[in-house]
Amino acid sequence: MQLTRRDEQMLDWLNVVRMADMDGVRWALAALKHGHADNPVTTRRANQWVARMAEAGLVERVRPMYRNRQIVWPTYAGAGRTPPALFRQTMRHELAVAAVSARYLAKGYEWSRDRRPESPRDHQGDGLAARGGVVELVEVELTTKKLARYRVIHGILGQRLNGELAAVTYWCTPEVARVVDREADRFVFRDQRNRLVTRGVFDNQGRWIEGSAFAV
């Protein structure tokens, strides 16, 4: 078996997002084919890619009984580092981040992790999407945080919108999107407020709501 350029890019991407479900894999495969994509590849195609990588020992996969989709992560051989701890509380969230990330790739963005927190009171976003030198911070939020936390986070994001960030986008369930918007109205200065947007695209299981637009 030979590793194509796209295979390597897929493994790099999996290494950044740590794990993905088949929804994420479908979009990432389409995106990395030509650098952009309007549609994901078929699930059949995505399964074949995963099967090929698994046979080569570069990814592992499992289909947990409580989740109707297969999830995939890179092995040590595939990513050069130890595999992620699975089945943690944050798994649903990480899979949702991967789903969003893959859609950014499909729009021609580069995806990377946010910088590490500089202090315990600091806040790290779920990812950075960059295109043409414009950087957008991405948050995925499936459940609301303690309301007091939004004061801190939105304060920090407001400052960063004054600096290196062009925009902040929250990808949420519709309910969470309402809360985030409301709290942003309270805590983000007007100059920056219109550059922090929310999108209600996930259901409560953290699955992309079929037909939801990816508006960036």
Next chain:
DNA sequence: AACGAGCTGCGAACTAAATT
């Protein structure tokens, strides 16, 4: 029992690159 979602095996048609 019937249905839908998701996964796999298989076959077919295609492209790209390496080999002869």
Next chain:
DNA sequence: AATTTAGTTCGCAGCTCGTT
């Protein structure tokens, strides 16, 4: 130039499992 090998894409049939 022809052949071989690897990869890409899709649809269909058949499977399991959970829901109606």
